[in-house]
Amino acid sequence: MKAITRLKAALVGQPLELPAVLLERFPELAEARWRRGGLFVRIGGWCLGTSSVAGITLWRTVWLAPGVHPRPHLLLHELRHVHQFGERWLFPLQYVWQSLRHGYRRNRFETDAEHFAHQRVDAVLAQLAPPSSSTSNPPAPWSSTPPPRS
Secondary structure (H helix, E strand, C coil), X not given: CHHHHHHXXXXXXXXXXXXXXXXXXXXXXXXXXXXXXXXXXXXXXHHXXXXXXXXXXXXXXXXXXXXXXCCHHHHHHHHHHHHHHHHCCCHHHHHHXXXXXXXXXXXXXXXXXXXXXXXXXXXXXXXXXXXXXXXXXXXXXXXXXXXXXX
């Protein structure tokens, strides 16, 4: 029985529970199923000439490579791919076509996922940032110079 469990984990990975603090700050991450390890991260790496990729998405499931820390930017990038799978029935073929024509980095779906991740991380960071000094002490709505006496 243990051999079957190990074989299954090697092929499809193991379920991954994201840290609560990430789900609090980025509740949309709950839209995906998360797994760690498995064959898909290796296949993705082989396609790019490496042993593994940090993450790969197939429909609603995201696989992270073993040892990869679940950072917000990576998770949001992969979540955007979940959305792309849901938006386009032919997304897998379009993705491969884009990669063949333009390369991985200039693939429009990759640039879209990068943009999405940056926007979401920046939005959360802006909410967490302390107010700047100009907003904490707004200027007086009146002039500091008294009006002339008549």
